[in-house]
Amino acid sequence: xxxxxxxxxxxxxxxxxLVAAMIVFWVGIVVIRRTDLPxxxxxxxxxxPVAAVAVAVGSLGTIIFGIWLAISLDGVAVWSGxxxxxxxxxxxxxxxxxxxxxxxxxxxxxxxxxxxSGSTAPDAKLAELxxxxxxxxxxxxxxxxxxxxxxxxxxxxxx
Amino acid sequence: xxxxxxxxxxxxxPLFVHVLGAMILVGGxxxxxxxxxxxxxxxRTLRIGVMTLLFVCLPGYIVMRGGxxxxxxxxxxxQLDEDPAWIGIGYITAxxxxxxxxxSLILGGLGLRRVRGGGGTGLLRAxxxxxxxxxxxxxxxxxxxxxxxx
Numbered sequence: 666x667x668x669x670x671x672x673x674x675x676x677x678x679x680x681x682x683l684v685a686a687m688i689v690f691w692v693g694i695v696v697i698r699r700t701d702l703p704x705x706x707x708x709x710x711x712x713x714p715v716a717a718v719a720v721a722v723g724s725l726g727t728i729i730f731g732i733w734l735a736i737s738l739d740g741v742a743v744w745s746g747x748x749x750x751x752x753x754x755x756x757x758x759x760x761x762x763x764x765x766x767x768x769x770x771x772x773x774x775x776x777x778x779x780x781x782s783g784s785t786a787p788d789a790k791l792a793e794l795x796x797x798x799x800x801x802x803x804x805x806x807x808x809x810x811x812x813x814x815x816x817x818x819x820x821x822x823x824x
Numbered sequence: 825x826x827x828x829x830x831x832x833x834x835x836x837x838p839l840f841v842h843v844l845g846a847m848i849l850v851g852g853x854x855x856x857x858x859x860x861x862x863x864x865x866x867x868r869t870l871r872i873g874v875m876t877l878l879f880v881c882l883p884g885y886i887v888m889r890g891g892x893x894x895x896x897x898x899x900x901x902x903q904l905d906e907d908p909a910w911i912g913i914g915y916i917t918a919x920x921x922x923x924x925x926x927x928s929l930i931l932g933g934l935g936l937r938r939v940r941g942g943g944g945t946g947l948l949r950a951x952x953x954x955x956x957x958x959x960x961x962x963x964x965x966x967x968x969x970x971x972x973x974x
Contacts, residue, residue, distance in 0.1 A: 666973060670971045675970075676970070677969065681847055684848075685851035688851025711858075712858050712862070716854075815847075820836050
């Protein structure tokens with residue numbers, strides 16, 4: 666196996682890590698939005714730290730190995746339109762994902778405090794925090810950006 | 825994802841379907857694996873894992889496997905004398921993975937039913953431990969698909 670084969674494999678594994686993290690966040694968000702019980706929110710919130718690690722590894726890995734591969738491969742340049750588009754979408758996806766996560770983090774923090782103090786009854790304020798439209802919108806934009814990167818990488822418009 | 829610069833354009837759609845399905849499958853498996861690791865016996869967390877197996881991993885698997893077969897037939901890989909190693913790895917992980925996924929879903933379904941009677945935690949945990957094995961196998965498959973050894 667040559668260096669480019671390894672770079673491609675690592676780039677692909679990073680991309681899977683990024684999308685997998687996004688799906689874990691979606692699973693958690695769906696669960697959190699459907700309940701007003703602190704214990705249920707805490708249960709879903711347990712998924713988030715692992716997803717946060719996966720998203721960090723995935724987002725850094727995709728950009729580092731992706732640019733390295735674009736430099737290393739013949740016939741591909743970092744300034745190619747589809748590569749620049751992917752980098753812009755990557756920036757949009759990671760930043761909106763990061764901002765969206767803070768909204769759901771607030772709900773998880775409140776649920777954790779409630780459970781720690783022994784309060785497990787339905788909490789209207791918690792439900793309001795968990796059903797944040799801003800958080801949902803930002804996570805949706807982030808997911809759409811990642812989906813567009815996948816389309817861009819496969820079709821390579823202008824290549 | 826900068827893959828296969830010489831790939832014919834008519835493979836783009838099947839490849840997109842295959843990769844999207846695989847990403848959904850792996851994402852679901854990461855969620856289920858995480859739930860069994862962080863649950864510490866908490867049934868709510870284990871339940872999230874089993875529901876993810878059913879509503880995320882199973883559809884993801886079907887899309888991934890359908891896309892793979894679409895590529896295999898369109899690229900006429902079935903006409904090769906012998907499959908390359910990366911296709912062999914893909915087939916083994918996909919077909920053995922289907923069996924393990926079904927076993928995992930059955931164990932999870934039984935576990936969820938028994939949870940109402942106060943038991944079932946062991947079945948839920950067993951179901952989700954299989955998903956950890958599946959996740960590890962699919963990481964190897966992703967590496968093989970990207971690096972295409974031999």
